Amino acid sequence: MKNKWKTFLYILLLIFFIIALIAFSKSKYYSMFKDPESMKAYIISFGRLSGLVYFIIHLLQVIVFFLPGEVIEIAGGYIFGVYFGSLLSVLGILSGSFIAYTLGNFFGVRLILKIIPKSSIEYFHKNFGNKSINMAIFIVYLIPGMPKDALAYICGISSIARRDFLIYSSLGRIPCIVISSYFGERLGSGDYKMVITITVIMTILFILGMIKGDNIIRKITKKRVKSSK
Numbered sequence: 001m002k003n004k005w006k007t008f009l010y011i012l013l014l015i016f017f018i019i020a021l022i023a024f025s026k027s028k029y030y031s032m033f034k035d036p037e038s039m040k041a042y043i044i045s046f047g048r049l050s051g052l053v054y055f056i057i058h059l060l061q062v063i064v065f066f067l068p069g070e071v072i073e074i075a076g077g078y079i080f081g082v083y084f085g086s087l088l089s090v091l092g093i094l095s096g097s098f099i100a101y102t103l104g105n106f107f108g109v110r111l112i113l114k115i116i117p118k119s120s121i122e123y124f125h126k127n128f129g130n131k132s133i134n135m136a137i138f139i140v141y142l143i144p145g146m147p148k149d150a151l152a153y154i155c156g157i158s159s160i161a162r163r164d165f166l167i168y169s170s171l172g173r174i175p176c177i178v179i180s181s182y183f184g185e186r187l188g189s190g191d192y193k194m195v196i197t198i199t200v201i202m203t204i205l206f207i208l209g210m211i212k213g214d215n216i217i218r219k220i221t222k223k224r225v226k227s228s229k
Contacts, residue, residue, distance in 0.1 A: 061092075062152060142171075183202075
């Protein structure tokens with residue numbers, strides 16, 4: 001009976017992903033995830049519930065990982081200011097990460113292979129040593145430009161414990177969340193000099209992350225493996 005329920009939930013989840021992908025790609029909301037102004041207008045339209053709506057959007061963005069998250073974080077600062085916007089972002093991402101990890105852990109490799117490219121899973125196993133996985137997770141979420149889409153699901157079938165994943169991934173995310181929220185706040189106040197400055201710095205970090213990120217992960221994991229011997 002337990003296996004039947006698990007199979008039923010597995011099929012239901014796959015259907016959800018397929019419907020979500022098709023519906024979102026064809027809906028008017030697709031452009032909203034590319035424009036902080038459109039995101040702001042949509043969230044504010046809910047009035048007193050805008051904070052809750054923002055939290056839910058962030059939560060869903062982690063679960064339905066093909067949704068871009070950067071604009072949501074910028075919109076948080078744009079709407080709620082850097083402090084409250086950052087707090088809501090952290091809570092939404094933490095909740096979404098918990099759900100994604102739990103789903104990956106519950107359904108196992110069978111689900112992961114259906115929704116995530118095999119190359120992403122192979123990349124994870126190649127670069128994340130068991131003895132240094134906590135630090136590797138922290139670095140991946142800390143450095144812009146590193147591949148982290150669907151990582152919560154992959155971690156659900158890895159050696160990292162749920163608590164450790166949530167702690168290290170959240171600590172890694174916080175700097176970028178705060179910077180994005182601050183960017184949104186400055187954008188809303190018309191401080192375009194600061195907006196340009198942050199854009200240039202984050203672009204450079206993003207490019208460095210894409211070029212040097214793998215090497216950084218390998219060096220960290222090798223050092224920690226050697227030190228543990």
